[in-house]
Amino acid sequence: MKFKGKSFIAIVLAPEQPFDGWFKELDRIIERSPGFFIDRPIILDVRGSNIPIEDLEHVLDGLGERSIRVMGIDGISGTRLKQGMPPSFGGGRLTAEVDVPEPATQTGKADEAADDDNPQVKEKDVPSSSAASASDTNGHSFAKSLDELERESAKQGDSSIVISDHVRSGQSILHPDGDVTVIGSVSSGAEIIAGGSIHIYGALRGRALAGVAGKDSARIFCTKLDAELVSINGLYKVADDFDGTLRNSPAQIRFENETLVFEGLN
Structure with missing residues (x-):
C-alpha cells in the first residue's frame, strides 16, 4: 500500500x-x-x-x-x-488574509462614476471584511478587491479579468469564475488562483493555480517560467519537478491524462 x-x-x-x-x-x-x-x-x-x-x-x-x-x-x-x-x-500554516469588500454605497457609486470620467484618478483601496483582496504581513493592501475585479470583468463583457500591474510578494489574486491575465510579472511569494486559464505577460516566479473550478482544459501561459508551484484542476508540480530546459523560458502548461505537460512557446 x-x-x-x-x-x-x-x-x-x-x-x-x-x-x-x-x-x-x-x-x-x-x-x-x-x-x-x-x-x-x-x-x-x-x-x-x-x-x-x-x-x-x-x-x-x-x-x-x-x-x-x-x-x-x-x-x-x-x-x-x-x-x-x-x-x-490542526497544523495549518497561515497565509495572507482574503477579504470581501463591503457593499457599495450610493456615495461610493458616485465616486466610482467620477473616477471613470477622470482617467487621472487612481483606483482606491476598498476597506473590506472577507474574500478576494489580500494583504501582506504588514497589513498593506495590494490585491484588487472583488468589487474592483467584477467591475473590470463587466467592462470586458466576459468572466475574465486583467491585472495591469505586477503581482508582488504577499499578494493573492483570486478569481474562481474565469481566466486571469496579468500584464506584468508575478513575484516570488505571490499567487494567482483562477477558475479558468492564467496568462502571465512577464516572469512567473510565484504560484499559479488554474482550473480550480474543476476545469481540466485550463492552461497556464507565461513568458518566463520560474514558478514556485503550478497547478491545474488540483494536480500540481513544484519547481524541483519542472523540466529544466524550460526554466526562464516562455512556456505553457496543460493538463493531459492526469499529468501536467510543460511545453515551450516559440
Whole structure:
C-alpha cells in the first residue's frame, strides 16, 4: 500500500458573534458569487473563542443550510466534538488574509462614476471584511478587491479579468469564475488562483493555480517560467519537478491524462 501527499487551498472561516450578522455576511457573498463555496475545502477556525458546543452546533447547522460543508475544525479538542461533527484539525500554516469588500454605497457609486470620467484618478483601496483582496504581513493592501475585479470583468463583457500591474510578494489574486491575465510579472511569494486559464505577460516566479473550478482544459501561459508551484484542476508540480530546459523560458502548461505537460512557446 502506498500513501501519497497532496496540497489543497482551503478557505478558513472564523465565526464571530453575533452569529446572525456573520451569517448575513456569508449570505451576501453567496448572493454575489453563488459558486464561491462549492467544492472548496472549508476549515472552521474557533481558536481562542472557547465556543460552547451548542453554539458550534448552531454554526455548523447554519453553514449546512447554505451548502457550506466543513471538512475540519481548528482550535478545539476532538474530545469535545459530538458524533457526526467534522473532525478536529490542526497544523495549518497561515497565509495572507482574503477579504470581501463591503457593499457599495450610493456615495461610493458616485465616486466610482467620477473616477471613470477622470482617467487621472487612481483606483482606491476598498476597506473590506472577507474574500478576494489580500494583504501582506504588514497589513498593506495590494490585491484588487472583488468589487474592483467584477467591475473590470463587466467592462470586458466576459468572466475574465486583467491585472495591469505586477503581482508582488504577499499578494493573492483570486478569481474562481474565469481566466486571469496579468500584464506584468508575478513575484516570488505571490499567487494567482483562477477558475479558468492564467496568462502571465512577464516572469512567473510565484504560484499559479488554474482550473480550480474543476476545469481540466485550463492552461497556464507565461513568458518566463520560474514558478514556485503550478497547478491545474488540483494536480500540481513544484519547481524541483519542472523540466529544466524550460526554466526562464516562455512556456505553457496543460493538463493531459492526469499529468501536467510543460511545453515551450516559440
